[in-house]
Amino acid sequence: MNPIDSRIHQALDGEIARDALPPALRRTVERLEAAAGLLAAAAPVPGLEARVMAVIRQPAPSRTWRVVRWLATPHTVMVRIRPAWSLALAAVLVLLALFPLGDRGPMLGEHEGIAQFVGRFPGARSVHVVGSFNDWRTGTIALEDRDHDGVWRGVVVLPAGTYEYMFVVDGELWVPDHLAERQVADNFGRENSIVIVRAVRR
Amino acid sequence: MDVRGDPSDPEVVARVLGGDAEAFGLVIRRHEAGLVRFATRMLGSRDAAVDAVAESFMRAYRHLASCRDPARLRTWLYRIVANRCKSHLARRPIADVPLDDAPPVADPADSEGALERAEQVAIVERALAQLSPEKREAFVLKHVEGLSYQEMAAVTGERIPTLKMRVHRAREALLRVLEDHA
Numbered sequence: 534m535n536p537i538d539s540r541i542h543q544a545l546d547g548e549i550a551r552d553a554l555p556p557a558l559r560r561t562v563e564r565l566e567a568a569a570g571l572l573a574a575a576a577p578v579p580g581l582e583a584r585v586m587a588v589i590r591q592p593a594p595s596r597t598w599r600v601v602r603w604l605a606t607p608h609t610v611m612v613r614i615r616p617a618w619s620l621a622l623a624a625v626l627v628l629l630a631l632f633p634l635g636d637r638g639p640m641l642g643e644h645e646g647i648a649q650f651v652g653r654f655p656g657a658r659s660v661h662v663v664g665s666f667n668d669w670r671t672g673t674i675a676l677e678d679r680d681h682d683g684v685w686r687g688v689v690v691l692p693a694g695t696y697e698y699m700f701v702v703d704g705e706l707w708v709p710d711h712l713a714e715r716q717v718a719d720n721f722g723r724e725n726s727i728v729i730v731r732a733v734r735r
Numbered sequence: 736m737d738v739r740g741d742p743s744d745p746e747v748v749a750r751v752l753g754g755d756a757e758a759f760g761l762v763i764r765r766h767e768a769g770l771v772r773f774a775t776r777m778l779g780s781r782d783a784a785v786d787a788v789a790e791s792f793m794r795a796y797r798h799l800a801s802c803r804d805p806a807r808l809r810t811w812l813y814r815i816v817a818n819r820c821k822s823h824l825a826r827r828p829i830a831d832v833p834l835d836d837a838p839p840v841a842d843p844a845d846s847e848g849a850l851e852r853a854e855q856v857a858i859v860e861r862a863l864a865q866l867s868p869e870k871r872e873a874f875v876l877k878h879v880e881g882l883s884y885q886e887m888a889a890v891t892g893e894r895i896p897t898l899k900m901r902v903h904r905a906r907e908a909l910l911r912v913l914e915d916h917a
Contacts, residue, residue: 569878582763
């Protein structure tokens with residue numbers, strides 16, 4: 534695009550008198566003004582006032598309704614951002630993805646502690662832990678063997694206390710934890726394992 | 736109150752805020768023509784422009800209390816319409832009715848001079864439609880609506896040097912098109 538003589542802009546912006554322009558530049562100024570003048574025709578719009586006033590005269594919708602309508606209406610969001618800020622934002626997002634802030638273990642209540650369950654069951658397809666803390670219901674607390682070395686692990690947050698438990702392997706085989714602190718006889722001729730959960734915060 | 740006895744914009748705003756909703760009709764009558772003209776130049780479609788201005792008036796009525804300086808109600812209304820046009824253009828990058836396909840319809844009874852004028856209007860509209868929305872907005876506000884650069888800054892939220900640059904570039908582009916048709 535070829536810039537035009539700066540005096541034309543100055544004259545159109547009222548910074549210099551157009552009488553001071555050479556005739557050729559003055560004609561250019563007049564030409565641009567004439568072009569703008571062609572666009573300046575304006576006429577009232579029949580019905581616009583009635584249309585707007587009809588809406589205005591309606592009782593105002595409740596705040597709840599306005600919120601619902603706003604939530605249900607598509608909105609255009611225009612974001613104007615400097616490239617430097619875009620890069621900074623991208624860097625922050627990458628850092629958060631690499632080092633998530635929230636991965637700090639389970640949140641514990643004042644009288645809660647962590648029970649860790651570990652059992653070696655090579656070839657097992659699933660291992661769950663059942664006990665007095667979950668009413669001996671199977672399938673609610675699953676252990677994991679992420680590295681497929683046959684050692685299954687799980688962590689459960691429990692209120693401080695003493696609990697009996699067993700492992701359930703592949704959904705049907707109930708076995709005690711031989712590494713448990715204590716064992717106790719149950720009423721069915723077997724032994725349950727004992728775990729003591731101590732409150733982390735006292 | 737002006738010399739013709741019409742209440743000024745601040746007086747009308749005060750009446751509306753005082754509970755006289757019907758007084759807002761005066762705001763509409765006073766400003767609709769210019770706002771529709773501005774929106775038409777921005778959107779390239781009079782129908783879309785009328786919709787945008789109607790929505791803007793409704794918004795203006797609802798938020799009239801937030802108009803800090805009722806003496807500059809006109810500038811405030813242009814800002815609302817400008818934002819509405821930008822939202823419209825963001826949703827629909829291409830004009831509803833491209834001006835290339837919508838030359839002004841001339842009445843058969845028009846004189847040859849009127850037909851020639853209609854053709855000139857079409858040329859300028861086409862040139863305007865080729866500008867970016869920002870340059871088009873700047874040119875129309877400056878040369879069609881007659882706003883000062885200070886008022887344009889209030890309408891657009893841009894700095895005055897930025898607006899001057901946009902107006903200059905728009906003039907250059909328009910002049911080039913006009914010379915091509917000379």
